[in-house]
Amino acid sequence: MSDIPEEIILEYKLRDKVSKEGSIYIMAIRGMYGLPQSGLLANELLEKRLNKNGYYQSKYIPGLWKHEWRPIQFTLVVDDFGVKYVGEEHAQHLKKALEKDYTVTTEWDGRRYIGITLDWDYERRRVHLSMPGYVSKALKQFQHERPK
Numbered sequence: 001m002s003d004i005p006e007e008i009i010l011e012y013k014l015r016d017k018v019s020k021e022g023s024i025y026i027m028a029i030r031g032m033y034g035l036p037q038s039g040l041l042a043n044e045l046l047e048k049r050l051n052k053n054g055y056y057q058s059k060y061i062p063g064l065w066k067h068e069w070r071p072i073q074f075t076l077v078v079d080d081f082g083v084k085y086v087g088e089e090h091a092q093h094l095k096k097a098l099e100k101d102y103t104v105t106t107e108w109d110g111r112r113y114i115g116i117t118l119d120w121d122y123e124r125r126r127v128h129l130s131m132p133g134y135v136s137k138a139l140k141q142f143q144h145e146r147p148k
Helices: 006-011 038-051 088-099 134-141
Strands: 055-057 064-067 072-077 080-085 116-121 126-130
Touching: 038 055, 038 088, 064 088, 072 088, 080 088
Parallel strands: none
Antiparallel strands: 055 064, 064 072, 072 080, 116 126
16 A cells, blocks of 8 residues: 555545555456556457457457458557448448447548548559648657758
8 A cells, every 4th residue: 555645545545445465456447547457458358348249359460350250350559440341231230349338430431540641542452641740740849940
């Protein structure tokens, strides 16, 4: 308990809850800011929930998810999903599976992912990646003037 600030000990009456060994046990119901394990715990919970709906994480590529039989796969970085699917009904299945436990927003045109703008050229089967305004913002942030 020596690591816990006195005001927290008093507010939550932790002295009444301390074990014989001097430990406090908690159950985290939501993510805790600053907790190093929170990302791993959130990923394990997501995996458990998605497995019930037929989704599984790749054994070889961390962050790549697939479905047992649906033509859909997606990557997940923090809270940003990039989804590749054939048939909107399969994307809707994933959306509904996530909405059981999470608030979901969608961007069906797929123009942004992890802060990167994606410009799709379907005819030539290419995608152009950019981060508009990134350099200007960085120059301003670091108080660096553009060369003349």
